[in-house]
Amino acid sequence: MTGFYHETAFYGSDDDFLAIAVPFVEGGLRDGQPTMIACAQKNTALLRDALGREDAVTYLPGADQYSRPADAIASYRDIFGKHSRQGATQIRTVGDVPHPGYGVPWDWWGRYENAVNQAFAEFPLWGLCPYDTRTTPPEVLADVARTHPYVAAASGEHLPNPGFGNGSPLSNPVADVLEQGSPRVSLVDPTPAAVREAVSAAITGTELTEDNAHDIVYAASEIVTNGLSHGVAPVRFRLWADDSRVVVTATDDGPGPSDPMAGLMPTTATRSAGLGLWILHRTCDYVSMGRDEDGFTVRVSVGGSGHT
Amino acid sequence: MRTSGVTDVVVGLHPNDHLCWPFDDFAEFRARAAEFLVDGLEQGQRACYVAQGDDLEADLVAQPVLAEALRDGRAEVISLESRYGTSATVTPEEQVDAYATATRAAIEDGFAGLRVAADATALVRTPDSLDAFCRYEHLIDRYMTAEPFSAMCAYDRSELPEPAVTRLSTLHPVNNTASAPFRLHATTDGIALDGEVDWVSHDLLSLALESTEPDDGELRVDTTGLRFIDHHGLLALHGYARANEATLVLRSEKSALPRLIAILGLDDVDCVR
Numbered sequence: 300m301t302g303f304y305h306e307t308a309f310y311g312s313d314d315d316f317l318a319i320a321v322p323f324v325e326g327g328l329r330d331g332q333p334t335m336i337a338c339a340q341k342n343t344a345l346l347r348d349a350l351g352r353e354d355a356v357t358y359l360p361g362a363d364q365y366s367r368p369a370d371a372i373a374s375y376r377d378i379f380g381k382h383s384r385q386g387a388t389q390i391r392t393v394g395d396v397p398h399p400g401y402g403v404p405w406d407w408w409g410r411y412e413n414a415v416n417q418a419f420a421e422f423p424l425w426g427l428c429p430y431d432t433r434t435t436p437p438e439v440l441a442d443v444a445r446t447h448p449y450v451a452a453a454s455g456e457h458l459p460n461p462g463f464g465n466g467s468p469l470s471n472p473v474a475d476v477l478e479q480g481s482p483r484v485s486l487v488d489p490t491p492a493a494v495r496e497a498v499s500a501a502i503t504g505t506e507l508t509e510d511n512a513h514d515i516v517y518a519a520s521e522i523v524t525n526g527l528s529h530g531v532a533p534v535r536f537r538l539w540a541d542d543s544r545v546v547v548t549a550t551d552d553g554p555g556p557s558d559p560m561a562g563l564m565p566t567t568a569t570r571s572a573g574l575g576l577w578i579l580h581r582t583c584d585y586v587s588m589g590r591d592e593d594g595f596t597v598r599v600s601v602g603g604s605g606h607t
Numbered sequence: 608m609r610t611s612g613v614t615d616v617v618v619g620l621h622p623n624d625h626l627c628w629p630f631d632d633f634a635e636f637r638a639r640a641a642e643f644l645v646d647g648l649e650q651g652q653r654a655c656y657v658a659q660g661d662d663l664e665a666d667l668v669a670q671p672v673l674a675e676a677l678r679d680g681r682a683e684v685i686s687l688e689s690r691y692g693t694s695a696t697v698t699p700e701e702q703v704d705a706y707a708t709a710t711r712a713a714i715e716d717g718f719a720g721l722r723v724a725a726d727a728t729a730l731v732r733t734p735d736s737l738d739a740f741c742r743y744e745h746l747i748d749r750y751m752t753a754e755p756f757s758a759m760c761a762y763d764r765s766e767l768p769e770p771a772v773t774r775l776s777t778l779h780p781v782n783n784t785a786s787a788p789f790r791l792h793a794t795t796d797g798i799a800l801d802g803e804v805d806w807v808s809h810d811l812l813s814l815a816l817e818s819t820e821p822d823d824g825e826l827r828v829d830t831t832g833l834r835f836i837d838h839h840g841l842l843a844l845h846g847y848a849r850a851n852e853a854t855l856v857l858r859s860e861k862s863a864l865p866r867l868i869a870i871l872g873l874d875d876v877d878c879v880r
Contacts, residue, residue: 490807491805491806491807492788492803492805492807492835495803495835509861509862509863510862510863510866513861513863516835517835517837517863520805520835520837521837524805524806524837528806574838575837575838575839578838578867578870578871581870582866582870
């Protein structure tokens with residue numbers, strides 16, 4: 300098989316999960332294909348028990364593999380490229396993509412599921428992304444149905460997914476809880492230098508690490524630069540913060556990037572906005588990008604012990 | 608230690624400081640130049656005033672210390688044309704040699720060094736003369752890192768396009784306005800970048816780099832005084848080093864730059880503290 304066979308599966312019980320995932324993994328091992336499991340803790344434990352063997356299969360801890368979509372794409376492309384160069388004609392992965400059911404915001408993972416159709420297209424890859432209908436929110440399930448060309452069933456069937464590529468946009472990003480308060484900074488059409496100064500001043504006294512503090516200043520500068528150079532004026536910049544977490548947003552009246560890979564893969568054209576957005580996707584803790592009645596908004600957060 | 612940064616006073620500068628002084632009003636330049644030269648006299652340097660005009664001494668004699676120094680030879684006035692060998696376009700290397708000769712002469716005459724205040728507006732009026740003078744500004748800046756030569760380079764804003772003045776400002780370790788977003792200047796073993804480099808200043812950075820060249824196969828950039836640089840700026844530095852078959856060596860005390868270099872996959876950049 301050539302190309303990327305991007306498949307989802309919807310399951311409502313542990314038994315159904317195993318009925319889908321175990322034959323998938325065993326089939327790969329039987330045919331000597333590089334086979335990887337990048338599942339969350341619970342599903343990893345279920346698979347370890349059911350498979351009863353540790354050899355040949357590669358376990359990638361899901362929390363590491365799926366810390367950030369841009370990291371996941373870079374790391375997977377690295378792994379898939381290596382196997383391809385070594386002559387693999389089929390590679391298999393099964394992975395739990397994070398979502399609010401795991402306590403992680405969805406937007407950038409929805410964009411990930413959409414972007415990998417292109418980002419992994421060059422590899423002989425069968426990727427299975429199972430979703431637990433007991434914990435996955437409905438808007439996530441809807442995005443999953445839009446972004447996977449194939450769907451597996453507990454009965455063992457692998458079918459084209461009729462919901463794929465129906466043209467409707469992904470679900471709108473959700474505002475951060477910090478945005479319920481008043482912003483500490485609010486600027487219209489600021490220079491990037493003014494934004495950096497305002498952000499540096501606003502985060503003084505928070506418990507951000509030096510790296511986090513640098514990353515949010517960089518991100519704020521970059522999303523405003525992006526709005527000023529590629530968006531439609533006015534560009535509105537805002538910042539919210541508590542003691543340990545900072546959220547910044549930049550909104551403009553443009554449509555946002557048309558490329559679904561924007562921010563998730565580096566572009567080769569270094570003068571384009573793609574590289575800047577990609578850097579903050581690799582350094583910050585969360586980045587959402589989407590269009591609603593206010594315009595196109597990029598939202599970035601750093602810090603804190605977890606996501607909200 | 609040479610001074611770097613933005614200032615609005617011209618006294619207290621070191622014997623090898625290099626100051627850019629864009630001005631709107633010639634009388635204001637004349638007053639600051641007098642202060643700068645008097646400060647140099649007090650440090651035992653020979654003072655030299657360079658401008659266009661027939662009676663340059665008249666610009667200074669109102670200042671009693673300078674009037675006395677002009678009488679006894681510790682200060683001199685020289686026309687722009689004879690000081691720079693041209694009234695249009697300098698030859699950068701020759702002009703550095705000329706100032707090196709003048710500095711040596713000052714030392715041989717018992718001075719601690721040479722200090723010059725010059726209105727160089729006439730030498731940057733065309734694109735070619737601006738390019739030549741920018742190259743000269745960096746070469747003389749490099750000379751100053753090792754020799755007791757200090758200068759105040761003044762430019763009349765009302766007679767020059769704003770981008771030209773900004774570009775000249777970026778090539779001095781010290782300037783009088785925040786109009787230059789960053790300053791690229793010579794160090795004893797390479798260059799330093801101070802200030803901020805973002806999308807507003809990408810073209811300026813590329814222009815400033817054109818005045819420099821790597822040394823021994825390395826483009827050594829001290830970023831200790833750099834508050835911000837984005838990936839475009841880093842890629843410009845990297846690209847300039849590569850185009851000159853040199854390794855980019857970045858000196859930084861913070862972890863942010865090495866992290867950005869690693870994310871960008873620029874494996875051939877040397878990050879040092």
